[in-house]
Amino acid sequence: MPPAGGFDAIKYKRNLPFRGPSGLVILGGVTAVCAYGFYRLGQGNLEKRELQREKTWSRIHLVPLLLAEADRDAYRRQQAALEREKEIMKDVPGWEAGKSVYSNPRYRPEQSIVLL
Amino acid sequence: MSAYKDPSTSSKPYRDPTPLPESVPKVQELGTTSAPLKSAAFFIGAYCKDYNDDFMLCKSEDRDPGHCLKEGRRVTRCAQDLITKMRENCLADFDKHWNCLERNNHQYNLCRKVERPLNKCMFEKLGLVKTIPGTPEGQKPIHEVEKPIFTGVQK
Numbered sequence A: 001m002p003p004a005g006g007f008d009a010i011k012y013k014r015n016l017p018f019r020g021p022s023g024l025v026i027l028g029g030v031t032a033v034c035a036y037g038f039y040r041l042g043q044g045n046l047e048k049r050e051l052q053r054e055k056t057w058s059r060i061h062l063v064p065l066l067l068a069e070a071d072r073d074a075y076r077r078q079q080a081a082l083e084r085e086k087e088i089m090k091d092v093p094g095w096e097a098g099k100s101v102y103s104n105p106r107y108r109p110e111q112s113i114v115l116l
Numbered sequence B: 001m002s003a004y005k006d007p008s009t010s011s012k013p014y015r016d017p018t019p020l021p022e023s024v025p026k027v028q029e030l031g032t033t034s035a036p037l038k039s040a041a042f043f044i045g046a047y048c049k050d051y052n053d054d055f056m057l058c059k060s061e062d063r064d065p066g067h068c069l070k071e072g073r074r075v076t077r078c079a080q081d082l083i084t085k086m087r088e089n090c091l092a093d094f095d096k097h098w099n100c101l102e103r104n105n106h107q108y109n110l111c112r113k114v115e116r117p118l119n120k121c122m123f124e125k126l127g128l129v130k131t132i133p134g135t136p137e138g139q140k141p142i143h144e145v146e147k148p149i150f151t152g153v154q155k
Helices: A023-088 B034-047 B049-061 B069-103 B112-126
Strands: none
Touching: A023 B034, A023 B049, A023 B069, B034 B049, B034 B069, B034 B112, B049 B069, B069 B112
């Protein structure tokens, strides 16, 4: 016979306590963090481009100055070499010191350089 | 800054002690090392624009080192003049900035804190503004951005 007042209700429902945010929230959060990260990356790339531009222009502004100084030294060495050549070849008739081996008067830099 | 090292007195081989021919007027070389030059680069670009453009046009005519000596002397004198003026007017800021560049691998973005007073001083005393050509329209030039992304590791 059943007890007075009937049997207890059968516990068939799952008992799952709340364990943190739902999957949708986590997914949304990860998406948000990633989106912010990619945004920063994009901003950083744009900024990097500007930094590169700044660096390049700082060098462009210095080119004439450095080139002028290097040119003076190159000219000095060139003239000295010419004088030496004149001195060495003074006994050779018909020798033109410093004459280019090409028939084109265009300036050509040294074909070989010494690396120190 | 360091003194100018005359290549004709170099201790390396292939030196050539012959001085420039007498026909070429003498000009004192700048003798500034890379960090002060980098610090002053934009001001040199602004202050000596005409001479620099003239020199580069001359170089595009003919690459012969002997062709543009006159224009080259003007460029050097102008830079000399600017560095002197900079040292007279903004010595403390200038020194701080180039020392910072020296310590930070010559990167401008790591030295903004000391660059701003220098730019301000150069504008107030000499009227020279640092402008970076080619900055996109309506965008703040990178040296004036308040909160950049690329800063030093340590604040």
